[in-house]
Amino acid sequence: MVDCVVRNWQGEEVGQATLELKVAKEENASHIVHRALVRQMNNGRQGTANTKTRAEVRGGGRKPWRQKGTGRARAGSIRSPLWRGGGIIFGPKPRDYGIKMNRKERRLALRTALQSRAEDMVVVENFATQLPRPKTKDLMAALDRWGISAGEKVLLVLPEKQENVYLSGRNVAKMRICLADSLNVYDVLVADKIVTTADALAKVQEVYGD
Template sequence: MKVNIKNIKGEDTGKSVELLDDIYAVEPSDHAIYLDVKQYLANQRQGTHKSKERAEIAGSTKKIKRQKGTGTARAGSMKSPIFRGGGRVFGPRPRDYGFKLNKKLKKLARKSALTYKAKDEKVTIVESFDIDTPKTKSFLNILSSLAVQQEKSLLVVDNVKTNVYLSSRNIANTKVVTVEKLNTYEIMSASHLIISEGAVEKIESMFNSKVTA
């Protein structure tokens, strides 16, 4: 699949790049995408929720009424969950929501996500670029030139570009990531992918590697 390479002004450079079919034209697996997105979202959860149970409530353990003869249920102390201010029954405890996925499945999920974007013609390849000074306006002009200013876009670069990142972080619905940070959730969440020329090669080498996570 050949895609023309554009510059940051949105003009064709006369160059093109071949997007490999075994990355951008695979048989997509919706279930692999689902599992990878589920893992990503699970890993974002802090899991620090906690409520006090009966043994953790501060207060007296004095028996509040006699055992028999009141006509009501017996009660040991005010810490009982049936009373206001008492402990919670089976309350939440700190836990890790993360779970393991095989590397091959995660690789298939990302390939499937890239395939969907390529199939919908939502992939734009641009020359490797940088911004001299961090300016939001400069980045907005780039998005406008590429005709994606109204879309939720994900810019994939081959290495950390500080000025590009600083120029984009105040723009809603726009995110800049390196190839190493590319994940299924953000690919599927974006309406349009903008990939730098250098990042295309890095993506190919990453998926061809036998140790890709």
């Protein structure tokens, strides 16, 4: 179980919140989180890289010169892999890089990764009402009050889609906004700070707390 301080819009401490998730054993934690991370990154690959073999390159049907008597090395096609403009040996072909992982393992890895970032988690009160209209400057000022510097990568976790919060933060270079029920291992690990509202933390506990 992890206890977190809850801050308000002005950055003042106003309460406590807890996060209790079932995580992997210490000896297996890094392994299962690594597997989940590799799976996510591999599954994001398009796998559309393609090169042509000597059978697919255009031309090369005629023998360039006769087999013997010229003094040059024997050649059967101008599209040999040894020639400029020829085919590619063992080049990439379209393929699926996807890796399978059981759903229970994926959820365990996500819970483990999330709880391991507890020290970098900032819990705040729901601040959607503080942004009656989209205002990036106000959101950045709030992050500063919450102890987050301008150069840090921030993962902002919301309980549900909040239009003004999304519009205020979408143009911030190092900010990633996601919903509490759609977290992923990569975003959790790559962020320097994780900012979540008390409602979003409760939803995380509800969705992933099994």
